[in-house]
Amino acid sequence: MSDTDESESEKKKKSDYQKAPEVPEEMAALYEAVRAVLAKEVSVSEAAQKVGLSRNRFQTLMHRGLSGLLEGLAPRPQGRKAKPQREAELEEELRRLQRENARLSERVETVDRLLGVASDLMRGRVTLSGRQTGASATTEKPTRDD
Numbered sequence: 001m002s003d004t005d006e007s008e009s010e011k012k013k014k015s016d017y018q019k020a021p022e023v024p025e026e027m028a029a030l031y032e033a034v035r036a037v038l039a040k041e042v043s044v045s046e047a048a049q050k051v052g053l054s055r056n057r058f059q060t061l062m063h064r065g066l067s068g069l070l071e072g073l074a075p076r077p078q079g080r081k082a083k084p085q086r087e088a089e090l091e092e093e094l095r096r097l098q099r100e101n102a103r104l105s106e107r108v109e110t111v112d113r114l115l116g117v118a119s120d121l122m123r124g125r126v127t128l129s130g131r132q133t134g135a136s137a138t139t140e141k142p143t144r145d146d
Helices: 003-011 025-038 044-051 055-073 085-122
Strands: none
Touching: 025 044, 025 055, 044 055
């Protein structure tokens, strides 16, 4: 398969085809009884008697199955589900806090550098020699005379 074939197949919409479910052996008799009632081949009472259930219990199970069938047939909205509003709000807050954290980290680094320079200045490691172009302070090694 070439690159163009792969990209074309990726663009194709995924199929929503679903294979017919396999009926488990222990449910086969009940399934056939419900199918027969729906096809109007037998009455609810006859079907219930064949599977050994009361009419009321059989009809309850049949109604539960029909509810599942209707739910499966109901139209569903297309596309990706919308992000919940709370999640979107939290993501925006996260981005805002990350920006603020980065800004504050830069300020902490600046303050640390200033404190380092002030400390060096107080210990005499750095002397100020007026305004210069380029560096703002001249770094000198302390001498014994200081």
